[in-house]
Every structure is written in structure tokens, then in C-alpha cells.
Amino acid sequence: MGTDKNMGRPQTRILLTTATGPYGVSDGYAEAVGMQMELFNNQITREQGVHSPRASFWTFPLYFLAENISVPSTVLDFPTWRDFTRELGKGYSHVGISFIQTNVMKVKRMADYIRTRHPEMKIILGGYGAALPDLEKLVPHDEVCHGEGISWLRQYFGEDPSMPVRHPTMHGVVRKHVYGMQTVSDDSSVLFPGLGCSNGCFFCATSAKFGGKYIPILPTGESVFKTCLRAEERLGVREFAVIDENFLKTPDRARDLLRLMEENGRNYHFWIFASAEAVTAVGVDFLVRLGVCALWMGLETSKEMFGKLGGIDVRSLISELQAKGISVISSSILFMEHHDPRSLDEDIDWAIGMGTDLHQFMQLTPLPGTPLYKRYLEEGKLIPGFPYQRLSGQIALSFLHNNFTTDDAGEITRMAFRRKYEADGPGIVNMARTALAGYERALADSVERDRIGLGWNWSTMRYDRAGRSEPDTFMQGRIRFLRQRAREFRPILPASLLFSPNAAARARSAALMRRYRTVFGKPSFQDVAGYIVLIATGALEWLRHLAARILGRDELVRQPRCRRIEYPAGPKGMQ
Numbered sequence: 001m002g003t004d005k006n007m008g009r010p011q012t013r014i015l016l017t018t019a020t021g022p023y024g025v026s027d028g029y030a031e032a033v034g035m036q037m038e039l040f041n042n043q044i045t046r047e048q049g050v051h052s053p054r055a056s057f058w059t060f061p062l063y064f065l066a067e068n069i070s071v072p073s074t075v076l077d078f079p080t081w082r083d084f085t086r087e088l089g090k091g092y093s094h095v096g097i098s099f100i101q102t103n104v105m106k107v108k109r110m111a112d113y114i115r116t117r118h119p120e121m122k123i124i125l126g127g128y129g130a131a132l133p134d135l136e137k138l139v140p141h142d143e144v145c146h147g148e149g150i151s152w153l154r155q156y157f158g159e160d161p162s163m164p165v166r167h168p169t170m171h172g173v174v175r176k177h178v179y180g181m182q183t184v185s186d187d188s189s190v191l192f193p194g195l196g197c198s199n200g201c202f203f204c205a206t207s208a209k210f211g212g213k214y215i216p217i218l219p220t221g222e223s224v225f226k227t228c229l230r231a232e233e234r235l236g237v238r239e240f241a242v243i244d245e246n247f248l249k250t251p252d253r254a255r256d257l258l259r260l261m262e263e264n265g266r267n268y269h270f271w272i273f274a275s276a277e278a279v280t281a282v283g284v285d286f287l288v289r290l291g292v293c294a295l296w297m298g299l300e301t302s303k304e305m306f307g308k309l310g311g312i313d314v315r316s317l318i319s320e321l322q323a324k325g326i327s328v329i330s331s332s333i334l335f336m337e338h339h340d341p342r343s344l345d346e347d348i349d350w351a352i353g354m355g356t357d358l359h360q361f362m363q364l365t366p367l368p369g370t371p372l373y374k375r376y377l378e379e380g381k382l383i384p385g386f387p388y389q390r391l392s393g394q395i396a397l398s399f400l401h402n403n404f405t406t407d408d409a410g411e412i413t414r415m416a417f418r419r420k421y422e423a424d425g426p427g428i429v430n431m432a433r434t435a436l437a438g439y440e441r442a443l444a445d446s447v448e449r450d451r452i453g454l455g456w457n458w459s460t461m462r463y464d465r466a467g468r469s470e471p472d473t474f475m476q477g478r479i480r481f482l483r484q485r486a487r488e489f490r491p492i493l494p495a496s497l498l499f500s501p502n503a504a505a506r507a508r509s510a511a512l513m514r515r516y517r518t519v520f521g522k523p524s525f526q527d528v529a530g531y532i533v534l535i536a537t538g539a540l541e542w543l544r545h546l547a548a549r550i551l552g553r554d555e556l557v558r559q560p561r562c563r564r565i566e567y568p569a570g571p572k573g574m575q
């Protein structure tokens, strides 16, 4: 760790930036596989064309850093080359670049430029790309931050690294398109309760980056609740993407959060990551009450290797989650060491057979810094000179596999996404079905609980007779939310039917439209207007996809807009 020789001088000022765009474009600095800055499009609705919801997320670590240092700073998120070079002209003593491995050649270009045009500026590298073993040779720099960046940067600038962390209040999404229509505004925010994961799965870059530890940022239910409250007051949002690898691993925090929400009459909604064992431990009813509307569950492989699925009937658990209105996004790993063509095929079928709303297939990838990388390096299994730009886990294997060639892996991966799409249809329709089922179930369960005299029991964290007291007004609010959420999906259905990939998907969309009619009655004027608009924008989007394919592109790419925010000098205060 270095010390800042300029520390204390008035000109100390840091630019915090991402790698420059364009993204998702093969241009000598990066490879194109879909739109790599879009989680939905690139990783969980790949191959779903016009049905794929499109959304880029802001680069949250940059805002965390800027909020938590006293040195004046500027965040430049998703800059073009021109944005970046112009910004440098405004005068900085330091430039911090956060990047992932696939963007390393962009960062080299940025650093080369700084060295040539602004040799006085110090270059600090961070993010997952910081783990690359030959970073010294590849990218000119002065410092590398390997782990948690806030305390590192505070220490670097001579500040107190143990100061409490201030959580930024911000929207999560740059912009969103559904069937080609841009949504008017972002009604969600993000929460970072903690970093890293203590499970230590051998392939996991997140666990490796934070030394196999979980580092809490919002350690209590109260701190999470206050962050939600602040976001509601400042941004008017009630929905949160919880970026924490396993939020439920600290069940007391989740319970306290629910208790505070109930005491204060606040009905927030969450997208979370959680393993099957953590979900089983707290129970699905608890998650419904907490307001979880979507959950990402890592399945990895049918062969129990990571202690996440042991002894759990995962298929039943997923069905229960969906029946109670929680969309399940699952993920699995292809080309594990035990895979041969037959067992890989069986694992793909197994993952699809889980029937989740959405699924991510990711290739086993020995990312620098992970135990897997170290072992493969020792065993001579890493492919020499494998370009970092291709290290996305979607294109090709970066190691020698006994049963697959590196380039075959790309097509097998693409076909796995295709199989999921053809088996279960568009993910967005699955989410609509789950939302509607959740509303119906919550209503029916509430009536039944009233009939037989059950209530929420804080001691057992279940519904039972001992928990029965006042009318359950909190859950009534939750049911209103589930109704509203289900209704919000209705306008997509005719477009989903029109652009269905096959007869089975078409039949499912038609059945869901009938179900909506049974539950909510005839479509309203607003619904019909939504149908017409989404069919029209969906048709345009379909043509854009066609044009992209004719031009030889894998995916339709929309560049996220650049955002620039200045942060003044001085302590930013406490939460």
C-alpha cells in the first residue's frame, strides 16, 4: 500500500472512472458477446431477442468511494473516450479506474494516454481486473487496490479507514427498455448490506476478492431500514436490488428489518441473492412477508459439491417460491471438471427442469485470484496467452478441459440458453405468471389464516395460532403491492404472444392472458393502450434485432449514457 506524496496539497483531486465505451462492441479493445454491461440481456435472458428486458446498472463502487473520502472527487460513469479525455483536461492529481478483466485493454489505452498527456497524474487500479497477474506489465499504474476499496483509499489519502461507511442513496438503473419501449423513470434503488462471501466456492471471484470473508456495510436490520427510508424520502422508491451475495446468511438482520418495516408501516420490496439452504432456514412465508419479489439462487451443478443444496428438495422449494409470488433466477456452471458431453447435457436438462423464471448458464472460468486459477496454473491447465478480453465465461474456455475444446464451449453455452428459452419461453412472461400466482395465493392464504385463526408469530417466524392478535394490516399492504405488481405485467402479454418463439410459449402467453381476465376482469383502457404501444415498439425492436443479425452482430447494443457527478472536499458526514 502506498502513501500519497501529494496529500494535503490543495490540488489533490481524484477522478473515479469506469473503462471507456463503447461496450458490447468488438473493437480491438474488447470482445462483443451481447451487451456486456447488461446483466439481464447478457447473462439471464440471452437468446431471448425482443423479449429480453434491457437495463444497464450504474457502477456502484465508484459512488461508494466518492461518498466516503474527504478528497474532492468526480465520478465519471460509462464515459466515451471523448468524455474521458476531456475530463482529464479539468485537472486531477489522481485517476482511479475500476474495471473487470474483459476491459483490461481499454484500461491500458486510458493509462497509456494519461502517462503521455498527463504524466503528473497518479493512476490507481481497482475492481475485479486488479487481480490480473500481469497487470504490472500490461497497464501503467502507480497503485493497485486489491480488496475493499473504501478503507484502502482512505488510508492512501491519510484519512481514518475505520470511519463508518456512508451508503449512497441512488437509483440503480441507467435506463430500461421493455419490448423496445423505454420506461419513463427508475422506481428502484440499490442496497449493499455487505461485500464478499464466506462460503469460499473454489471458482468464486467475489469470495476471493474479499479474502473469503463477509464484510458487512449495513450490519443491522436498523441500518438497512434507515437506508431504505432515506431512499424512499429522497428518491420516492420502495423497491431495492440488494447486492449482497447471501443476504439471508445473517437472518437476524433480515428479521430486524422486517420488524422495523412492520412497526413503521413501511412496505418495501426486494430483489435478493440467496442460497437454497439460507432460504430453507428462514422459510418462504418469511420472505413473502419481508417483501422479496425476486431471488437469485446459485444451483451450480446437480452433483452436490458446494454444500448449498444438500438434503434440500430444490425443485419443490423453487415451486413454493414461485407459487407465493417470488420469481426465481437460477444459475449453473457448465464445463466443470466432471462434465463430459453426456453429463453436461444432463446438467443442462436438470437446470432447465427446475422451471425457474430465468436462468444463467456460465462457463467454469478460472478467474485470476481464485483457488481454481491457482490450481490450474500449477497443473498447467491454463491456455497460454488466452486473451483477457474473452474471459467473460460466455465465449470460450480459458483452460484445457479433458472433454471439450475451448471454442466448442461458446456454441454449447449459447445452445443451453436457447434450450431454456424454447422449453420455458420468455423469462418476462414467467415473471408475470409468478407475480399473478403470488397475488392470488397471498389473498387466498390470508383468507384461510383468518378463517382458522393463524397469525404471524415472531418467536417461531411462522404463521400459527399463538401469533394471532390484531388484523394483519401489514400483510394487507403486502397483498396490495402484489396486486399492483401483477397488474404492471399485464400490458406485455399480447407482445409476448405475438413474438413467441414456439407454439408452446404462445399457448402459455394465451393461457396467462385468460388467467389475468379471470382475476382482474376485462383489460382497462390503460391496459389496452399499453398492449398497442408495446406491440408497436416490440415490432420496431424486432426489426432492430433483425438488422443487427444481418450486420453480423450477436445482439442489439444500446450504449449507456455517461454520468458525471462532482463530490466536494471534506467529510461527507454520517448516515
Ligand code: SF4
Pocket: 196, 197, 198, 199, 200, 201, 204, 205, 206, 207, 245, 275, 298
Ligand atoms: S456461495 Fe456464491 S458468492 Fe459465496 S463463494 Fe459460493 S459462489 Fe461465491
